[in-house]
Amino acid sequence: MNLAARKPEACPALVLNADFRPLSYFPLSLWSWQDALKAVFLDRVDVVAQYDTKVHSPTFEMRLPSVVSLKTYVSHARTPAFTRFNVFLRDRFTCQYCRSTERDQLTFDHVVPRSKGGRTTWQNIVAACSACNIRKGGRMPEVARMIPARKPRRPTMFELNERGRAFPPHYLHDSWQDFLYWDIELEP
């Protein structure tokens, strides 16, 4: 057994769309090695790069894919889920009142307070640091003189994916880099 090779469980595959961009940045589109192999055998993906790790069966041996690309393009036109994470991502993890980027201080603020009929929607929730959240309290933005930096609205999937590229995950297999940072200038 090759000790340098990863265990199959540590070999997720980065999934690219047919245009060779990640299917999504947040969460980063990853499949387990089982799902990746299944898609290979169903001829739904091309293998773009591989791990050294091999899997065996009585009839075949194969290196596990580290990057696969879908054969059919998946459109990003669907609307994003209204989740805490996506609100943070839309607002770039930045307080919309003082522009602080201290992540552990980040909370959510109802622009129109709930006590004044404000609802929990894309159009009324912004990222706010806890200090600003407390300072604004139950007041209307005009009264508190605290107007969000950007008028909150529902983002498109494309916008969220663009934002997500600024927040790469901690762990990246070497062969994924090319697909994650394709807009950075390549060295000569």
Ligand SMILES: [Zn+2]
């Ligand atoms: Zn703030």
